[in-house]
Amino acid sequence: MDDALRAVADPTRRAIMELVRDGERSAGDIATRFPAMSRPAVSQHLRVLADAGLVDVRRDGNRRLYALRPEGLDDAAGFIERMWSAQLRRLKGVVEADREADASPRR
Template sequence: MHEFEVLADAVRRKLLAVLAVGEQPAGTLVDIARSEFGISQPAVSQHLRVLRDNGFATARAEGARRVYALDPAGLDAAEAELSRLRDPLGQRLDALHTEIARGRRAARTGETATTEEAS
């Protein structure tokens, strides 16, 4: 699943937002998703599995419960994809900025030479 597909779902975004604050037991995540989205425990478990399988969350056993944490790898991959999409435009804008600066510099140099010749 593509990073953007993982992030496209509101339930998964909410779970990630909660995990961004800190580790959470699965029960807490289920309660939050059920109260906000009205979905079942198995549906929340499926969303958590998608987050784990795609590198956005990790889970560890702590006694009889699972504790989830944010895995920055998934967010890093999404950020890298955004940077890749943004980069071609950024390079063009940098080139435009350079040309504008050259034009201004040339105009100043031309004005300075004209002013000195008039003296």
Template sequence: MDVFTAVAEPSRRTLLDLLADGERSAGELVASLPALTQPAVSRHLRILREAGLVEVRPDGQRRIYTLRPEGLAELDDWLARYRRYWTRHLDSLERHLADTRTPTAERTDQS
């Protein structure tokens, strides 16, 4: 399943939002989504993993899920084409970039 479809599902966005706060075990994620059963959450996690949006690490009998945000780059790349059309939050975004850019600041792009 591609990234766009994976992210289209509200429960899966909720899972990503939870993982944005830090890694979580499968059981914790199940507990955070009371509307869904354990198998349903497990299936969503599989889809997110296959889409490259999360990673799993075993910890005894638990599975620890972590966010893999690079997977969202494809979505961001597509959106970049449209970002020039609205000016909302441009300043705050630019400030954010200035704050969070990597210390190494690679400029190995084109140009």
């Protein structure tokens, strides 16, 4: 989880993920979408994403094709869900207390 969350913390990397979200893209193609940044910088981001398991890489002759690998986000999603779960439990408790309050004191 740690690697994935650290990887996703960077806005450029998130942008790359959005780019390869709906299909493979070559490294060069991706790099051209970041005209403000050098190509090696993008390449390094791609490596971080691959190491974190957030993208898949495939060699195709000369090129390397990257594609999103959303399962890499599972642990992160689990964390977020865990954070919500307690809140929901509490909310549920409030609702039930409220229901009781509605039901009983009416005498």
